[in-house]
Amino acid sequence: MLDPVYIRASRAVTAQDTFAANSLPAVFSDAINNTLSYLQPAYQDYFTIMQLRRMSRITRIGMVAAIECLRDAKLTHPQAIITGTGKGSLSDTEKFIHNIMEFNEGTLNPTPFIQSTYNALNGMIGLHHDSSSYNTTYVHRGFSLEHAILDAMMHLHDGEAENALVGSFEEITGEHFVIKEKMGYWKKENISRTELLQADTPGSIAGEGTFFFVLQKQPEDAMVRLNGMKLLFEPQEHQVREQAQALLNANGLSWNDLDVVLLGNNGDNRFDHYYSNFASQLSDETHQLAFKHICGEFDTASGFALWLTAHLVKEQEFSNDLLLKKGSRMRLRNVLIYNNYYGSHHALYLLQECQ
Amino acid sequence: MEEFKRTLKQQIIDALNLQGMKPEEIQDTAPLFNEGLGLDSIDSLELIVLLERNYGIKIEDPREGRKVFESVNVMAEYIQANRKK
Numbered sequence: 081m082l083d084p085v086y087i088r089a090s091r092a093v094t095a096q097d098t099f100a101a102n103s104l105p106a107v108f109s110d111a112i113n114n115t116l117s118y119l120q121p122a123y124q125d126y127f128t129i130m131q132l133r134r135m136s137r138i139t140r141i142g143m144v145a146a147i148e149c150l151r152d153a154k155l156t157h158p159q160a161i162i163t164g165t166g167k168g169s170l171s172d173t174e175k176f177i178h179n180i181m182e183f184n185e186g187t188l189n190p191t192p193f194i195q196s197t198y199n200a201l202n203g204m205i206g207l208h209h210d211s212s213s214y215n216t217t218y219v220h221r222g223f224s225l226e227h228a229i230l231d232a233m234m235h236l237h238d239g240e241a242e243n244a245l246v247g248s249f250e251e252i253t254g255e256h257f258v259i260k261e262k263m264g265y266w267k268k269e270n271i272s273r274t275e276l277l278q279a280d281t282p283g284s285i286a287g288e289g290t291f292f293f294v295l296q297k298q299p300e301d302a303m304v305r306l307n308g309m310k311l312l313f314e315p316q317e318h319q320v321r322e323q324a325q326a327l328l329n330a331n332g333l334s335w336n337d338l339d340v341v342l343l344g345n346n347g348d349n350r351f352d353h354y355y356s357n358f359a360s361q362l363s364d365e366t367h368q369l370a371f372k373h374i375c376g377e378f379d380t381a382s383g384f385a386l387w388l389t390a391h392l393v394k395e396q397e398f399s400n401d402l403l404l405k406k407g408s409r410m411r412l413r414n415v416l417i418y419n420n421y422y423g424s425h426h427a428l429y430l431l432q433e434c435q
Numbered sequence: 436m437e438e439f440k441r442t443l444k445q446q447i448i449d450a451l452n453l454q455g456m457k458p459e460e461i462q463d464t465a466p467l468f469n470e471g472l473g474l475d476s477i478d479s480l481e482l483i484v485l486l487e488r489n490y491g492i493k494i495e496d497p498r499e500g501r502k503v504f505e506s507v508n509v510m511a512e513y514i515q516a517n518r519k520k
Contacts, residue, residue: 130473133452187487190480191452 081330082233086302086434088243088294089152091145092387094375095119095287099145102152103391104399108374110273114266115252116287116376134191135204138169138290142201142249143208145292150209150245153294159241160214161205162231164224164248165198166379170256172196201249214241222425224248225380226311229295233306236297247292248380257286265377265422267347273373276347277404284346287376291383293390303390304415305432307331312426317357320426324358324416327430338366339409340392342385344419346372351423358418359405367407369398382419382427389415393433440511447507450485451478463508468501479504491519 092098095116097105109119121144123132132140142163150158167173172195179188194200199217206215214235218227225248232244260266267283276285296302308330310323328334341362343355359368375384392398396412417429444458447467451474465471468479476497483500486492492514494500503513 129454129456133454134477183488187484187493189484190477194477 082230082237082308083297084305084307084432085233085236085295085297086299087304087306087386087390088155088296088302089149090293090303090387090390091149091152091291092384093118093121093141093145093290094384095289096374098387099148102148103395104388106399108273108401111271111285111376114270114285115257116273116285116374117252118288118290134195136169136172136195138171138249138251139195139201139204141251141290142247142292143204145249145290146201146205146245146247147208149247149292149294153243153296155243155245155294157209157211158213158243158245158294160232160235160244161202161211162214162216162218162228162235162244162246163199163202164218164220164226164228164380166219166221166224166250167256168198168219168249169195169200170251170253174253174255205245222379222421223311223313223427225291225383225386226309226427229306229309230311232295236295242298243294243296245292246295247290248383249290250378250380251288252286252376252378260286271347276373277345277370279347280349282348282350284348284372284377287372287378287381289375289378289381289384291380291387293386299434302434304393305434307430307432309430310428312428314424315426317354320354320358320418320428321361324418324428327428328416331430331432333414333430335361336363336365337414338362338416339407339412340367340369340389340398340415342369342371342389342415342417342419343404344372344381344385344417345370345404346377348422351420354420354423354426355418363407365408367398367403367409367412368405369402370404371402374402377421379421381421382417382429385417385419386429386431389417389429389431393431436511436515439515440507443511443514444507446485446489447482450481461507464506466506467504467510471506474504482510486514489520490514490517492517
């Protein structure tokens with residue numbers, strides 16, 4: 081079993097105003113045409129025009145999130161840089177593919193090709209921070225962020241690093257929205273975030289989000305402790321419950337010890353039964369929160385739940401807009417995240433307030 | 436030739452995404468790489484693509500490109516002497 085790790089700092093760029101104040105805003109934006117798109121930071125505060133010209137939307141967002149996360153952690157040279165992404169820089173990938181078609185596989189522009197590679201952001205972060213340490217990007221659809229975190233946990237466990245910058249990044253484009261619309265990923269009807277979780281129809285709303293965390297081995301100045309994770313591919317419902325039970329048991333906890341459970345309900349009636357059945361065994365004292373009506377659905381949406389958890393444990397409060405079911409616990413000490421990506425990739429995270 | 440150089444400068448700005456820069460800010464004789472505009476090896480590849488698409492000129496060796504891309508003046512003369520469209 082891997083040692084617990086500590087989240088020292090966390091940053092999120094989402095459709096909501098999460099970046100500037102680094103906390104959950106009081107007012108939330110709604111989806112436009114079933115899409116929650118990035119509220120973009122002020123890049124000119126970080127980069128010159130000569131630097132910006134070759135950076136795509138997602139690499140700009142990823143860079144500012146990573147820079148501020150490391151600044152929050154007072155860290156200049158992370159000992160590992162590990163990210164996960166389901167799709168990487170989609171806009172550059174599309175540009176590159178269009179180029180191939182338009183110029184009949186002739187001479188192609190190098191910049192979109194370079195940016196379309198999944199590890200382009202990691203390379204930029206390494207260059208910016210003059211870091212030649214371990215540097216890897218995982219591309220495993222709905223498990224991308226989880227594999228990045230697992231890798232970091234193993235590095236910290238084995239003593240190969242004392243800290244690691246871990247993150248995920250995702251973007252939605254117009255073309256990708258249409259492709260996934262044809263696959264039934266999105267709702268046919270336009271829906272607001274306040275209606276999403278009650279909708280008894282297939283599909284969800286699209287989202288995008290970039291999240292960075294500094295993980296460390298020691299508890300000093302940490303926001304929250306990550307005790308462990310479980311990943312399940314296409315499980316039966318009872319297997320999710322059993323693995324959650326195993327995660328709790330391994331940490332000397334029971335269901336009744338959970339103060340908050342964050343659930344990845346996305347309003348899709350083909351998959352939300354996983355969450356309702358999972359929640360049915362929770363104590364009435366446990367707060368049940370949702371998050372995808374705020375950030376939308378994407379491969380690495382669990383990053384938003386992780387960012388939320390770090391903040392709600394540190395600040396000991398959460399917005400009522402997140403509530404699925406109010407519990408009675410005053411102290412927010414033990415938190416379980418359960419998220420799945422369209423019923424296939426299921427992830428459980430157990431987090432605990434630092435003593 | 437002056438009008439052509441102005442067109443070429445605008446093409447360079449567009450190809451290299453030099454946001455906010457105007458053609459008149461690029462001097463005809465100033466080096467494009469290093470101390471001049473501060474372009475780098477990836478820009479060199481982008482300029483090779485520009486020459487092929489706009490003028491039908493193929494540069495197989497990027498090192499040759501660095502000589503061609505010494506300045507706007509050198510580039511303009513090379514294009515006029517070698518263009519196929």
